[in-house]
Amino acid sequence: MTAALRHAEPCMGTVFSFDLREPYPRDGALDETIAWLHWVDATFSTYRPDSDIGRLARGEAEVGDCAPEVGEILALCDRLTEATGGCFSACAGGSLDPSGVVKGWAIERAGSMLRAAGSLNHHVNGGGDIQLSGGPGPGRPWRVGIADPLRPGTVATVVAGRDMAVATSGTAERGAHILDPRTGRPADGLAAVTVVGPSVTLADAYATTAFVMGEAALDWIEGLTGYEAYVIGLDGRSWATSGLRTEAPGVGTPGQPVARSGRSTMSTRSAIESATRCGRKG
Amino acid sequence: MKRAILTIVGTVAGLVLLLSFKTQSAPSGGAAAGATLGTGSGTDGGAAAPAPSASSGPTAGSGTGDGSGTGSGQTSKSTTRTVTGDTIDTRWGPVQVQVTLKDGKITKVQALQLPSDNRRDLEINNFAVPQLHQETLSAQSAQIDTVSGATYTSEGYIRSLQSALDKAGK
Numbered sequence: 344m345t346a347a348l349r350h351a352e353p354c355m356g357t358v359f360s361f362d363l364r365e366p367y368p369r370d371g372a373l374d375e376t377i378a379w380l381h382w383v384d385a386t387f388s389t390y391r392p393d394s395d396i397g398r399l400a401r402g403e404a405e406v407g408d409c410a411p412e413v414g415e416i417l418a419l420c421d422r423l424t425e426a427t428g429g430c431f432s433a434c435a436g437g438s439l440d441p442s443g444v445v446k447g448w449a450i451e452r453a454g455s456m457l458r459a460a461g462s463l464n465h466h467v468n469g470g471g472d473i474q475l476s477g478g479p480g481p482g483r484p485w486r487v488g489i490a491d492p493l494r495p496g497t498v499a500t501v502v503a504g505r506d507m508a509v510a511t512s513g514t515a516e517r518g519a520h521i522l523d524p525r526t527g528r529p530a531d532g533l534a535a536v537t538v539v540g541p542s543v544t545l546a547d548a549y550a551t552t553a554f555v556m557g558e559a560a561l562d563w564i565e566g567l568t569g570y571e572a573y574v575i576g577l578d579g580r581s582w583a584t585s586g587l588r589t590e591a592p593g594v595g596t597p598g599q600p601v602a603r604s605g606r607s608t609m610s611t612r613s614a615i616e617s618a619t620r621c622g623r624k625g
Numbered sequence: 626m627k628r629a630i631l632t633i634v635g636t637v638a639g640l641v642l643l644l645s646f647k648t649q650s651a652p653s654g655g656a657a658a659g660a661t662l663g664t665g666s667g668t669d670g671g672a673a674a675p676a677p678s679a680s681s682g683p684t685a686g687s688g689t690g691d692g693s694g695t696g697s698g699q700t701s702k703s704t705t706r707t708v709t710g711d712t713i714d715t716r717w718g719p720v721q722v723q724v725t726l727k728d729g730k731i732t733k734v735q736a737l738q739l740p741s742d743n744r745r746d747l748e749i750n751n752f753a754v755p756q757l758h759q760e761t762l763s764a765q766s767a768q769i770d771t772v773s774g775a776t777y778t779s780e781g782y783i784r785s786l787q788s789a790l791d792k793a794g795k
């Protein structure tokens with residue numbers, strides 16, 4: 344069994360788990376990374392009234408009064424809203440809530456911190472969204488099980504690779520809980536969407552977006568450079584975009600070949616605008 | 626997909642038992658298979674527990690799983706204990722887990738109570754519970770390094786689990 348350093352840390356209402364393989368980072372690096380995650384939680388929490396996001400949402404602070412990371416996240420939210428035709432929003436529920444992008448961003452940055460500290464082979468799993476560096480052992484890829492939402496306790500398939508990110512959005516047995524920002528109603532067209540690509544920040548946002556889009560999601564992901572998707576429908580059928588090699592009999596291919604011309608371009612908008620747009624409804 | 630070479634490997638039935646244990650290198654042998662997975666409603670997990678099959682995962686490539694997955698758990702002199710953790714009230718509802726230990730090793734974690742309130746912005750999700758089970762069990766599966774799935778709020782889970790482990794004297 345490959346030696347590994349593991350840690351699970353409750354944070355942001357979920358668990359961040361770390362799995363580090365050799366070479367390990369310098370002493371203290373994991374603790375610093377964990378401390379930073381808690382700082383992110385305190386800064387971006389929508390449940391802590393004294394957080395930057397809480398103060399922004401009540402109009403008690405401007406973006407300039409907040410940590411620089413807040414502006415960074417709000418700008419990222421705006422770019423994603425633009426790139427997804429409004430299917431991704433930092434205010435889907437009517438008030439400012441960028442948590443849809445904060446977690447993925449925090450996972451990715453935690454991985455970067457560990458890598459900068461000398462950890463070349465590790466993964467960081469934040470509530471099921473994962474940034475993976477290197478591999479679990481010499482010559483081996485990470486193997487990531489994709490939880491099957493229709494059969495709890497089983498995985499639907501396995502994605503294998505090195506230096507990648509995997510993020511999944513899904514709905515619960517009890518009902519949908521991801522809101523479509525365009526309608527304000529829960530999205531309920533799919534059982535789960537998994538997005539694979541280089542960045543878990545974007546993979547997570549794209550998975551949420553694709554879930555909201557429903558069946559149009561595969562075509563949309565197909566048009567994104569560097570990102571692939573695996574989708575499970577409410578009836579249990581599954582599809583994957585063309586870049587995921589599928590070896591499972593149960594996995595089909597998208598119905599229509601899709602041109603790569605539809606790549607989303609992101610434009611920049613001001614973070615302040617975002618805060619004013621939905622943060623002041625109070 | 627430019628950078629990573631990705632492979633989706635499914636099994637024949639599209640199913641891989643999440644808690645399939647790597648048994649080849651377990652020094653004491655008899656790694657437990659067949660953990661019960663909570664369904665989130667407090668009922669018994671419905672997951673059948675077939676032994677990991679060597680036929681699953683065509684690219685596993687590490688030679689694991691051959692034959693070693695079957696017939697485990699027959700150690701005759703083992704002691705099995707079940708310990709129930711405290712009920713932890715979270716802002717989403719009560720959480721309580723129960724652990725089963727065999728010869729001091731956790732072999733099963735079952736959620737007895739999970740929040741039934743559905744707050745969309747917390748992304749409470751049943752389906753990540755098995756993932757927590759897996760992390761708890763440190764299932765260093767030959768087949769899976771980690772699991773991607775929707776998130777489940779787990780403070781209560783962790784705390785209830787900790788209390789169970791405290792009671793068990795681990």
